[in-house]
Amino acid sequence: MNIPKKTKTIDWTTKLSPLVHQLLSVRGINKGSMLVINTMKNATNGSVQTRKATSTLVHLIKAVDTDNKFHIVKIDQLNAARRMLGLSVDDSLESRGKAIELARYLSAQYLLYSVIFGDIKNPKLNLQLMLVQSGEIVWYCNNVLLDQ
Numbered sequence: 001m002n003i004p005k006k007t008k009t010i011d012w013t014t015k016l017s018p019l020v021h022q023l024l025s026v027r028g029i030n031k032g033s034m035l036v037i038n039t040m041k042n043a044t045n046g047s048v049q050t051r052k053a054t055s056t057l058v059h060l061i062k063a064v065d066t067d068n069k070f071h072i073v074k075i076d077q078l079n080a081a082r083r084m085l086g087l088s089v090d091d092s093l094e095s096r097g098k099a100i101e102l103a104r105y106l107s108a109q110y111l112l113y114s115v116i117f118g119d120i121k122n123p124k125l126n127l128q129l130m131l132v133q134s135g136e137i138v139w140y141c142n143n144v145l146l147d148q
Helices: 012-024 050-064 075-084 096-105
Strands: 033-037 041-044 070-072 110-118 124-131 137-145
Touching: 012 050, 012 124, 012 137, 033 050, 033 096, 050 070, 050 110, 075 096, 096 110
Parallel strands: 033 070, 033 110, 041 110
Antiparallel strands: 110 124, 124 137
């Protein structure tokens, strides 16, 4: 018998807001830099609302980025680029290599890569802001507990 995984419900706005503020305080980012935000990767032992989490992350960055540091690549542009590169539209860009390839194809300067991992009862989040050209990580937060 196939038992469905339990879905973890998380208040994404509460958990992501402080991280977005940290992200937007990074110095040296030119105004209007193009940013690709990958669909969060679920590396837990359960089901996590990754689309909702990603959507919340995009919304928060747009709402808080009053200095217009980032121009976020729209989902229709991402999907068109995925098709051109032979990637599934539903591909969550689970490898950094795929995510960077897509960001380069779109001529983005930055990639925000995110992974939810660990036990579903106590999941953690890693976020990395990467320079697309070099792959250098210019900002990160690791092991953020999502269940507190």
